[in-house]
Each structure stands twice: as C-alpha cells, then as structure tokens.
Amino acid sequence: MADDNNTDERDDEKISPWQQIIDNPFLLLFIGVAMPTVFYTLWGVMEVATIPIAPY
Amino acid sequence: MALFRQCPDTGLFFHKEAENLMKANAVAGVVCLLIAGTLALLVVLTRWPAVHLLPADTFYMVLTAHGICALIFWVILFEIAILYFAGSTLLRSRLATPRWACAGFVLMVVGAIMTLAAVFGGNSSVMMTSYVPMRADPSFYLGLILFAVGALIGCFVYLGTLVVAKNEKTYEGSVPLVTFGATVAAIIAVFTIASGAEILIPTYLWSIGYISHIDPAMYRVIWWALGHSSQQINVAAHVAVWYLIAGVVFGARPMSEKVSRAAYLLYIFFLQLASAHHLMTDPGISSEWKIFNTSYAMYLAVLASMIHGLTVPGAIEVAQRKKGLTNGAFEWLRKAPWGNPVFSGMFISLVGFGFLGGISGVVMGTEQISIIIHNTIYVPGHFHATVVIGTTMAWMALTFLLIPVLFRRKMILPQFAKLQPYIFGLGMSMVAVFHMAAGTLGVARRHWDMGFAGNPLGFEYPATAYLLMGIAGIGGVIAVTGGALFVIITVGSLIFGEKLQPEAGLLQSFGVPLADSAYSDEKPARLPMAPAEAVEADHGEAGFEAPGTFILAMVLLVSFVIYYFINWKYLSEVWGLA
Ligand code: HEM
Ligand SMILES: [Cu+2]
DSSP, X not given: OOSOSOGGGGGGSOOXXXXXXXXXXXXXXXXXXXXXXXXXXXXXXXXXXXXXXXXX | OOOEEEOTTTOOEEEHHHHHHHHHHHHHHHHHHHHHHHHHHHHHHHHSTTTOOSOHHHHHHHHHHHHIIIIXXXXXXXXXXXXXXXXXXXXXXXXXXXXXXXXXXHHHHHHHHHHHHHHHTTSOOOTXXXXXXXXXXXXXXXXXXXXXXXXXXXXXXXXXXXXXXXXXXXXXXXXXXXXHHHHHHHHHHHHHHHHHHHHHHHHHHHHTTSSOOOOHHHHHHHHHHHHHHHHHHHHHHHHHHHHHHHHHHHOOOOSBHHHHHHHHXXXXXXXXXXXXXXXXXXXXXXXXXXXXXXXXXXXXXXXXXXXXXXXXXXXXXXXXHHTTOOSTTTHHHHTSOTTOHHHHHHHHXXXXXXXXXXXXXXXXXXHHHHHHHTTBTHHHHHHIIIIIIIIIHHHXXXXXXXXHHHSOBOOSOHHHHHHHHHHHHHHHHHHHHHHHHHHHTTOBSSOSOTTOTTOSSOOOOOHXXXXXXXXXXXXXXXXXXXXHHHHHHHHHHHHHSOBSSTXXXXXXXXXXXXXXXXXXXXXXXXXXXXXXXXXXXXXXXXXXXXXXXXXXXXHHHHHHHHHHHHHHHHHHHHSOOO
C-alpha cells in the first residue's frame, strides 16, 4: 500500500488478474485437483480399463 | 474468545488452541521418527552384506514398518503442525474449529497405531506400497484410511483458517510467501488423500472379502497418485520452511515475491502429474501418457524447484551482502552462521535436495534411462536424498528453531546440537550416494540377500557392489547416530530444558495448554504484508546481485548435464548391439 488510505478500501483498487488468482486458495485448490485428476488419473485409468482381456 | 500470547523473543503470535495442536502433532511426529530410525538401523544393518542382521521374514516386516512410520507418519504429522503454524501464527489468526483439528489428530494417532500393530503382528509385510494381490491384515488398510482422514481434516482446518483470517482481516494484502507455500502443500494433500481413498477403501473391502478382485495395474496407477503426490506435499512444505528459516535467521526477503509464487503455481499445475514416473516400466499404459506426464509436466515442476533452489540462497546472499559481507563471490556463505543448527540444517537440506535428490530424480523420471536403475537400490538412494536430507532435515531445522519459541524451553546440549546436522547430513549423504552407486551395478531394492545364497538361480554381483553396500551401511549407522542425537536433544529439551517462562511445565511440553495467565485476549495487531506482485525494488538486475548463488546454480547445471549424459552412455552399453 503506497498511499495512506484506509486499507479497507482496497477492494476498490484495481487488482491484477494474476493477483486475484494467487490470492484465491479455493481456485488454486480446484486447479490443483482437476489437473492431475484429468491428465493422470482419468487418462491413466481409461488406458488400463481398455486393455483387452486375454482369451483363455 | 480467542486467546493469544506473543513470544517475547521473536514477536510471533500463538493462538492458544493452535499452539497445543502444533505441539501435539510435532511431538507425535518425533515419536514416529524415533521408531522409524530404530527400525532403519535394523534395515541398514541387514543390507550391509557383512552384517546381514535380521532373518528374511523379520527384514520384510521391519522394512514395511520403517517406510510407513517414517515417510507417512513422521512426515505428515509434522506437516500438520507446519500448516497450523503457517495458517495461525504467521497470519496472527485464530485456528478455525480447533475441535475438528483435535479430532483429526486423534484419528491420525489411532490410525498409525492400528497400522503399525498390523505390521508388527507379522501378517502385513506388504511394504509401504502394499501392491495387490499381496494381502495385508484388514486393520493395516483401515489404519491408513483413518490416518488419511485425520490428515484431510487437518488440511481443511488449515483452509478454514485462511478464510477466518481473511474475514477477520488479520493481515493486509496477500498472505506471506511461507503461508502461500503451505497452502500449496495443503492443496496437493487434498488430491493425495482423495487418491488414497480411491484405492485404499476398495483394497480394504477386498481384504475383508467384499470385493473379489483388484486389478494390479489399476492399483498401481491410482496408488501412485497417492504415493508420489504425498512426496510433493513434502517438497512444497519444505521449500516453505527454507523461506521461513532464511527470513528468520537472516532477515532475508524473497528476491521476488512474484517469481517465487509463480514457481509455486507451477507445482499446483504440474507436480502431481509426475506421479507417472513410477510407472515408466508398466505395461498397459501408453507412452503418450507416460511422456506427457513425465517429460512435459515433470520438467515444469522441476523448473519450479530449481527456481526455489536459486531464490532461497539468492535471498540469503542479498541479505548477507547488505550486512557488508561483500568480498568475493562467497564471503556471504563462508561467514554464514554454520554453528547454528537451524541454518546449517536448512542449508544442507537445500543443497542435498538439489544436488543428490534433484539430479537423480530427473534421471529416474526419464523414460529411457530410468530402465537402467528401475527397482534397484538406486531408488531408495534417491528418495533418502529427497525425503530425508531434503524434508526430514528441514523439519529438524525448524524444530530447533521452534523449541524455544513454541515450547518455551532452552535447548539442552547446544554443542551437540551444533554437530547434529553435520552428522546426520553426512551419514544420509553416504547412504544416498552409495545406494545409488550400488543400484547402478544392479543391486535390487527390497531384497534380503543380495548373494542369493542357496537359490537355484543365483546372480553374481561384482565385488564392488558388496563394498558399496558395506559403505552405505556405515553411512546408515552414522545417520542413525545423528537421528538419535536429534531425538535426545529435542525430547531432552522438552523435559529438562531450562524454562523460558514459568508456565512452561513438563506436561505443557507435550500439548497440555499453558496457564491462561500466559495469554491475553487482546487481538494481535494486523499484519502488514507486501502484495504478492512485489519485486523488491532494489533487486533490479536479478541474478547479478547474487553472483555466488549464480555460480552455485551453474555448478548444479553442469553436474546435472554430465551425469545425465553418463547415464545415456550406460544405457547404450546395456545391450551390446555390436
Ligand atoms: C535414519 C536414517 C535412515 C536410514 C539409515 C535408512 C535406511 C534405509 C534402508 C537401508 C532402506 C531399505 C532399502 C531396501 O532394501 O530397499 C530404507 C527404506 C526406506 N526408507 Fe529409510 N532410512 C533412514 C531414514 C528414513 C527416513 C527419515 C525416511 C522418511 C522420511 C525413510 C524412508 C524410507 C522408505 C519410504 C523406504 C522404503 C520402504 C519400502 O521399500 O517399502 N527412511 N531406508
Ligand atoms: Cu515420485
């Protein structure tokens, strides 16, 4: 805070998108769970699940 | 009404309930480290060919208990203490729902006891990975599930504390970098524990006969989302501890808040995908999946670790240079407080993690060359560099920092405390390096007898392999000595250390609250914080302000490149293509 305004008025200031992402733990939580779920778990499980069963 | 006390020496604020929970979690963690270290001695003495201590069945039982007790119980219990510290103390906020936090702690302890009892019962020697179709006692899985639920509660209490702090405006701007790092750790933990539930609950049901079959390939895919990600909780958290210690010991400020946070953001996006590197040799999963998750995603996560590995010493260097230690490239480092175990422990953690853990980790994460060392003792060599030199030593350094602050006791045996990081670091580096060397010669991990005595199909390792395992054994004994010293000093300080405050009695050392008189119900003053965007104004030309760190980084890079190509050379010699 460069100026000496009341800090509670911070919301009115322009907050960069970067800052908004970084300051939102629940958005980060969503990203942190969605990324590996899609690219690692779902993709990986699909590959294992589609292996054909060997004929007896 | 939330009660707080302020530490007169450091100015840190402690919320009464949070403080007790930090103590309880940390103490329980150290107890687990004590058990794990004792078992480590038995394991390492068995793998030392000339000693070959335990019989085969006991070896596998003890190895299972060592892995679980160290890597799961010690590390995660301590991590929960760190979360509460980062959420409550660093934000000057009360802890959200201390009761839930307490319930989580009880679940973790009960789960840990249950699993260890199953292992020592002798019918659950399935190693910490517990791959199906090996079947452990149902209480083995149930204990792990309870432990995980307890840890998950801890993570949500932490996230809840972030909300409380924000609503009650205990800080201004963005959370401090250390708290941000702890948030990243908590986020990774949520994914980790969810994956654990996905696989351990069905496995539990299978162990009691409700489910007839669990596909081993499927198990491995999902289990490693747990197994690898849990190590990434450690990385995110121990990096946060590095920043914390750099700040406390040197007054160092991050060179750039923005760069450090961006590096953490890379962790959130990519670190967990690297779980795929455990499945490099698994059939049934495509190369596309392996290469995307390791070669692409993993390198971005490694990049993030390299950024942290650069900015932490860089920040220390800048702070030291400001104090006038400007001669040559390394005066700042030479004149660092090497006799302070908080600093030396943290710095050994950083260097060991980067050089030993980092370089070997990239080699193991490369599909082609990892095949040379797959399932050899190289793997334990690598991860003892990451989880022991990296994570465990960071936890130890933090413990030395917190004994006077949190427990209000003076540390006993200061001369030994000075030496502890060096003894432990030296021993563990020997274990790591010589296990890696033996692994390169093909010595198997998780193997009771590398001599294959009495087996119809033996294998003759070169004599060097036996020598290397012997030296690793000596390193292991040194490391266990260093670990024992840590336990003696910390537990001893809690019991016999001089009281820095009259209220800090014996029971108080183990989680019983201090008398109310130690606290006040006055709310701590709001914490002013730099915005996350800040690039410290005086760090104009980053990199050149910290030339010593820059040189260190180049040494790391060159070592890495050389080592990487040596491994490709080895690979080319595996099959003689004339
Ligand atoms: C105190 C010094 C320690 C020594 C000397 C030591 C030594 C060893 C040895 C010799 C092995 C067996 C390797 C094999 O035969 O495959 C092992 C396994 C292992 N250690 Fe340690 N260790 C120590 C501390 C730790 C700590 C602090 C952690 C975790 C934070 C840890 C985590 C593990 C894990 C996860 C395994 C693998 C278990 C498995 O294969 O299922 N160790 N250790
Ligand atoms: Cu991994």
